[in-house]
Amino acid sequence: MKALLRFAGWIDQLNRIFGWVATAGVLVCCLVSTGNALSRYAFSLSSxxxxxxxxxIFAGIVMLGAAVTLARxxxxxVDVLYGRLPARGKAWADLLGLLIFLMPAMLTLLYFSAPYFLSSWNSQEYSSNEGGLIIWPARLMxxxxxxxxxxxxxxxxxxxxxxLRGEYEMDTHYERPLQ
Structure with missing residues (x-):
């Protein structure tokens, strides 16, 4: 179990890095938006x-930030029942939800989105808009x-x-793991 918990820690760290990239993307998106508005209204330049x-960038923010949101x-x-459960009950509810809902849904979405990205990559597909960009970076997200x-x-x-086995400690509110 200790090796698996170390592996889980590695995954958490990886997703914290991507979460930081997503957070930085918010600033970049704001700067691009501001630059676009300034160039359009001040200089009548637009693209x-x-x-x-x-x-x-917004696609990157959402898709790269989702995993760190789950980690946190x-x-x-829906907290109608979950909020009233004791910590072990919450752990069981989470475990069942992860196994029955999250993993099958994510694996299915991964299965169908990978060919969508690969098709765009292989064809070097461009946006049909005038002055549009290559599409595969967005589809990679x-x-x-x-x-x-x-x-x-x-x-x-x-x-x-x-x-549940008593080998990993969660905080008293069962919101985040103790660091």
């Missing part, structure tokens, strides 16, 4: 590339994001099993 790069246990959930969430799901499964 679809500016709009498309904003969409690409800040994802959306789909399988990459789903893969990162899958990995984080594995980490969370390991940590929940470790917690």
């Amino acid at each position: 679809n590339a500016w709009l498309e790069i904003q969409w690409y 246990n800040e994802h959306v959930r 789909l399988p990459l994001g789903f893969l990162l969430v899958c990995l984080q799901g594995v980490s969370e499964i390991i940590k929940r099993i470790g917690y």
Whole structure:
């Protein structure tokens, strides 16, 4: 179990790095948006590339930030019953949810998004908009994001099993692992 918990820690660290990239992407997206607005209104210069790069960055923010959101246990959930469960009950609910819902959904999305990206990569597909950008970087965010969430799901499964076995400690509110 100790080796699996070390592996889970490696996954957590990997996703913290991608989470930092997603956070930096918010600033970059704001700067691109500001630059686009300034160039359009101050100098009457505009390009679809500016709009498309904003969409690409936003895709990166969402897809790269999803796994770290799961790691921090800040994802959306229905707390009608969950909030009333004791810590072990929450661990069981999480474990079952991860195994029954998250992992099959992410693996299915990864399965279908990878060929979508590869097709765009192989054809070097460009946007049909005037001045548009190459599309594969945005499409890469789909399988990459789903893969990162899958990995984080594995980490969370390991940590929940470790917690249930008494080999991994969670905080008293069962919101985040103790560091």
